[in-house]
Amino acid sequence: METQKIWNNFNNELYFFILKKVKNKEVSNDIFQNTFLKIHENLSQLKNDEKARAWVFQIARNEIANYFNKESVYVENLEDNKENEVEEYQNICCFDKFINDLPEIYKQVIELVYIQGKKQNDIATELDISLENVKARIKRAKDILKKNFNECCKYEFDKNGKLIGESNCSNCKP
Incomplete structure (x- = not known):
């Protein structure tokens, strides 16, 4: 044939x-x-x-x-990277404090996406909001976190948006 x-x-x-x-x-x-x-x-x-x-x-x-x-x-391999990323950022001073200080609507989506590893579509369904709203909340939360890291800990961001620099949290410790 x-x-x-x-x-x-x-x-x-x-x-x-x-x-x-x-x-x-x-x-x-x-x-x-x-x-x-x-x-x-x-x-x-x-x-x-x-x-x-x-x-x-x-x-x-x-x-x-x-x-x-x-x-x-x-x-x-993707799942392994997520765990490493969370562990890497948990060693940064103020990480938990800054997340806990976020307004509740932003804190909630950050925890669901980055800590619990849920998909944005699932979060939208769970919270009964649109996917666009979930994305907007994540973006706003990230902006707040970046601002706080910049002001308090004197971290900087490289061209890829990753935190670089040394921790200096004497400015933000109570």
Whole structure:
């Protein structure tokens, strides 16, 4: 059997099979393309044309599994980074004080996003406010925190918005 014949017989069904599994058009297109590339490269391994459909869909299932395996590693690393980031900032003097001093509506979203690690969409639902409102509150809270760190602790921000400098909290300790 030739690649063109496999394409003619299975391309629509295969594409929608992949799309149903990954639920993302761009990812589906990539997996679909990789699947046909593997089909073309390994066509000599197909001994029985009657089993072509099963063979083609098995290649697609393997490509889908590869995608999800790569994706899970990425998500795991992202979670590790969040924990490190929170720990890094908790060593900064006044961190907890500045968060606790925020107005309640700002403090609430900062704690939910950065301390509890919730998604902004989930927070909007939980607080019964719009996603735009959640984003605005986060931005305002960050602005207040930056101002407080600048005024009190004499920290500065680098070009990426990260705190730099040495702690000097003698100015803001009661």
